[in-house]
Amino acid sequence: MVRTTSGSRRILKWIGNGLLVVLLVWTLLPFYWMIATSLKADREIYGFEATLYPHRPTLAAYGRLFGTTPFMKYVRNSTIIAIGNTVLSLAFGCLGAYALARLRFPGRALIARGLVVTYLVPPALLFIPLFAVMSVLRLIDTHQGLILAYLSFSVPFSTWLLMGYFRSVPLELEEAALVDGCSRLGSLVRVILPMSLPALAVVTFFSFTQSWNEFLYANVFVNSVEVRTITMGLSLFVVEDVFFWGPMMAASFLSTLPPLVMYLIFQRWVVKGLTLGAVKG
Amino acid sequence: MLVRRPDNPRVAISAGPRGAFREDVLVEAPAVGRPRPSAVRRQESWLAWGLLTPTLLVILFLVAYPFFSAIYLSLQDKMVGAPGRFVGVANYLDLLRDEVFLRTAWNSVLYTAVAVGLKFVLGLTMALILDQPRRLNNVFRTLLFVPWAVPVVIVALNWRWIFDDLSGFLNNFLITFHVTSDIVSWLSDPRLAMACVIAVVVWSGTPFYSMTFLAGLQAIPKELYEAAEIDGASTLQQFFFVTIPRLKTIFLTTVMLSTIWTATNLQFVLILTKGGPASRTEIFPHLAYTTALGARRLGMGAAISLVFFPVLVVLIVLLTRRMLRSADE
Secondary structure (H helix, E strand, O other), X not given: OHHHHHHHHHHHHHHHXXXXXXXXXXXXXXXXXXXXXXXXXXXHHOHHHOOOOOOOOXXXXXXXXXXXXXXXXXXXXXXXXXXXXXXXXXXXXXXXXXXXXXXXXXXXXXXXXXXXHHHHOOHHHHHHHHHHHHHHOOOOOOHHHHHHHHHHHHHHHHHHHHHHHHHHOOHHHHHHHHHOOOOXXXXXXXXXXXXXXHHHHHHHHHHHHHHHHOOHHHHXXXXXXXXXXXXXXXXXXXEOOEOOHXXXXXXXXXXXHHHXXXXXXXXXXXXXXXXXOOOOO | OXXXXXXXXXXXXXXOHHHOEEEEEOOOOOOOOOOOOHHHHHHHHHHHHHHXXXXXXXXXXXXXXXXXXXXXXXXXXXXXXXXXXXXXXXXXXXXXXXXXXXXXXXXXXXXXXXXXXXXXXXXXXXHHHHXXXXXXXXXXXXXXXXXXXOOHHHHHHHHHHHOOOOXXXXXXXXXXXXXXXXXXXXXXXOOOHHHHHHHHXXXXXXXXXXXXXXXXXXXXXXXXXXXXXXXXXXXXXXXXHHHHHHHHHHHHHHHHHHHHHHHHOOXXXXXXXXXXXXXXXXXXXXXXXHHHHHXXXXXXXXXXXXXXXXXXXXXXXXXXXXXXXXXXX
16 A cells, blocks of 8 residues: 555656646746847737747847836836835834734724734725825825825734734743833834844835735826836836837836845745735744 | 633633644733733823824724725715715616626626636645655745736736737747637637636736645645555545645635635736626726726716625635634634
8 A cells, every 4th residue: 555655656746747847837938928028129029020039139128118118217106105115014013013912902802803804805995985085185196195005905914914923922031121121112122023023024025015016006096107106107008009018028027026036035934924824834 | 612721821721623622822811021000001001002003093094984985985976076966875776787787797706716716726736736845846936936926917918918919929829830820819809808817817816825825735744644644545535634624724714815806806807808898807896997987987986896895794704703813823
């Protein structure tokens, strides 16, 4: 019986290897097509002469992207908004999470529940009334408005994630600090935060990439080119149903880089935070 | 069922799944220090509310208030830039008589069910493959998870270009290798459009499943498999009697989260097909979007986005319970 198991395991291994190749092709093909297109001249992109790989690679599409489109403006706006959102999410998240993890007060359980519910309410439900709120507050077409809108998903997430992590920091360490005359906030900064670096990494990653990648709010709350983010700007490279695929793919490639690099750096910690700490282990 | 342990009141014994007992440190136990005078406690309470103020403001003004105002809005005939009139449930009644809406309802169910189902199967396959011992597995894992890090808009635009009638990769490839002689209109053929949209959703969403499933697989103690093997269980039996039961919680959480996100994501449809051809790929969030911002009917748009909310509520309630439980572990 044991021999059969090892035999079937060998078969499984080869099935696994075969499927792995299929999955890799399926996963990587769109990236190939994106990068290949960005390196082609228009002649190779459209019509009967279209090619499957760039015969004469050129950076012309990148030149057009930087020379004739407001792409750099979009990059600037996305960066401002993503960084602003990340900083605020970290700050609000740490303060709130500390209160929920370490202080005793009436209403605590209710707030913890509220955080999860808030995180799960999808933006598709909120964008219409939020549009009304933003109009009243005159925050349409401002960086602040978009940063604020993104807080609606990043703050509940960060607070929740950090709360779980803060709880796992041994109480004794904090008690020692408090006995030594450290204030509550002092012990948060000096004891808890240094021990929660992985959780802070996850919050940074999620706040940044979610703001960078967000499209719905960016689309609804911003019209002006001066505030437009990359995701919105990209979808507007379409002029009268004509797509400029060369510069568009060049822009797609470049705008994928920041979240991709962050994913490569943070991937060790990110998986743990994926489902809001619902998946243990 | 919680029973406090007599020797230590801060530890509770609770009945876990399948009769197993579990000891938990009680969450309500005082965080730091021993019993304190009420003045200290009151001070702590003030500090807590102070620290939570930004978070509470976000919850109240950016989620709770908009949510309730969506309900109120859905009962009005409000247009963008004009005051609304209260019309009761007229918007909802209009929807029930609207053919496009009924088609959208069916599309949304189909779209969500098929996409979630495929992501699940593909995600589990991916996780099982990556769990096998293999050289360079870290590299393969990183590569297979990359779609997860790509902005959805870019995914959708990229695939729109792959599906392009005249110069896209698919037609280009099929014609070069003589699989077909005619171009296939992937996104504008009523029979193909939905399948294409779902393919893109699956491409983008599968890594999330693989990541959580793989984390679950790797948390299963190897001794369980060894014990099963000694008992003569085949590989298949090990899979069904060791692996699957151990992953059940993760399966549920992942599927519920993903159902919420899949059902409410309008970006794929917006960029790939705009709901066409002939509303074949129209789904609720996209219809709400075009109604509210395209046709500028905010009230009706809010009503559409709220119609699918009851289903989400069930998922949200179940998930919240799960997450609170797992946070207390």
